[in-house]
Amino acid sequence: MGIEVENIKPLVGARVYARPEELADPAVARRCLELLEQRTVLIFPRINMTNEQQLAFTDALGERVNFTYTSKASDIEAQDVYTVTLDPKLNPDPEGVHGTFFWHMDGVNSPIDQPKASLLSCRTTAPKGGQTEFASTYASYEALSDEDKAELEGLVVRHRTCAIYRQLVEFPTAEDNERWNSMPAYDHLLVKTQPSGRRSLIIGLSADSIVGMPVLEGRALLARLNDWSAQSEFVYRHHWEVGDLAVWDNCGALHRVIPYARDSGRKMNRTSVAGTAPNLATAA
Numbered sequence: 001m002g003i004e005v006e007n008i009k010p011l012v013g014a015r016v017y018a019r020p021e022e023l024a025d026p027a028v029a030r031r032c033l034e035l036l037e038q039r040t041v042l043i044f045p046r047i048n049m050t051n052e053q054q055l056a057f058t059d060a061l062g063e064r065v066n067f068t069y070t071s072k073a074s075d076i077e078a079q080d081v082y083t084v085t086l087d088p089k090l091n092p093d094p095e096g097v098h099g100t101f102f103w104h105m106d107g108v109n110s111p112i113d114q115p116k117a118s119l120l121s122c123r124t125t126a127p128k129g130g131q132t133e134f135a136s137t138y139a140s141y142e143a144l145s146d147e148d149k150a151e152l153e154g155l156v157v158r159h160r161t162c163a164i165y166r167q168l169v170e171f172p173t174a175e176d177n178e179r180w181n182s183m184p185a186y187d188h189l190l191v192k193t194q195p196s197g198r199r200s201l202i203i204g205l206s207a208d209s210i211v212g213m214p215v216l217e218g219r220a221l222l223a224r225l226n227d228w229s230a231q232s233e234f235v236y237r238h239h240w241e242v243g244d245l246a247v248w249d250n251c252g253a254l255h256r257v258i259p260y261a262r263d264s265g266r267k268m269n270r271t272s273v274a275g276t277a278p279n280l281a282t283a284a
């Protein structure tokens, strides 16, 4: 198997050198899945995959899923490829992309099982901003004290759309609040355990409260966990070059983009691998 791997930081990130056609090989894909859980984010520098090759790699990693299927930015170029851009000509709903400026996990606030992995390839870079930061919540969870870990045991975190919009909209109207509050909530164990036994925190922008805990106390805990996970030893910032591919373990990778201008031309194509562990039941 011809792939080469080099770690980026001690606790997070690896660069993987491979040819696009190798990655659809089941044995190579299995190796990448192992690496993904160990390193949280894999970078394939300037691999220059086509949409078809990216979808073939996605399929080799698991079952393809499209949780943004209702967005007009899906399927513009290829089925199940979502274009991440602020360019209104390419994404008729660019406002939704502003949520990516904040630490988040993909698809955690939707009715599907939390996606296992996301794949993002760079088609055009921004002249300023546009770097993506990844924070490993595997590493941040493992670095907690035993006492802190014991406090988190069994807690359920509730993810809600209204938590996202609270950050994005400065002066919401009564109608805005009513609409956001009517959207369903999704419950997850705050600490998710993989079949390997490795554990991670399911937090980020959409995390709104801890079930059974006073709202303020729950939000204060979530803010502390976000801050803890964003420490530099757990974080890798990727400076994109055209043709780079990043794959992250979406159950253990908070990620965010450094803001970039709407007319920057930045364009990324994302595909996603379905989760295999069910979320807790939809809350409301």
Ligand SMILES: [Fe+2]
Residues within 6 Å of the ligand: 100, 104, 105, 106, 255
């Ligand atoms: Fe994302």
